[in-house]
Amino acid sequence: MAGLFMAGCHGPMGGLVGQASDEWVRSYELPRDGEIQVSATNGSIDLEGYDGKTVEVRAERTARAVSVEAAPELVSEIAINEEVTPDRVVIRTEGVSGILIGVSYQVKYHVRAPHSVVARMRVTNGIVTAKRFSGHLIATSTNGGIVGEEI
Secondary structure, three states: OOOEOOOOOOOOOOOOOEEEEEEEEEEEEOOOOOEEEEEEEEEEEEEEEEOOOEEEEEEEEEEEEOOOOHHHHHHOOOEEEEEEEOOEEEEEEEEOOOEOOOEEEEEEEEEEEEOOOEEEEEEEEEEEEEEOOOOEEEEEEEOOEEEEEOO
């Protein structure tokens, strides 16, 4: 794919008629006091705690472009990087490489994590929401916010 899309600027804007999305789904076994890190740009992170042993991550990747044909190509280029060790999982939105003109993309993460793990949630241009999580939580947001419910 060429790293150049035409007609506008990166970010929410009018005139982006094409939209495409897909899902990226993973699950990880972590020990007590294991760590899950999620780092997102242009999107959100929803964390929910539960009494299980597996961390479940579902990412909704969405791309908007000036044409219906360009959006599916762009969504396939939204990279998500994962680093997995026995006691830690790190997931990062790497985004799209190249010059982005006339496109917009976002990744919405939905994370279910056991209360026994450490959760580090970091987002730029979005919101971190934590619900019913009683474990150790470190949440950071730039150009967005942090919302806690029943934590």
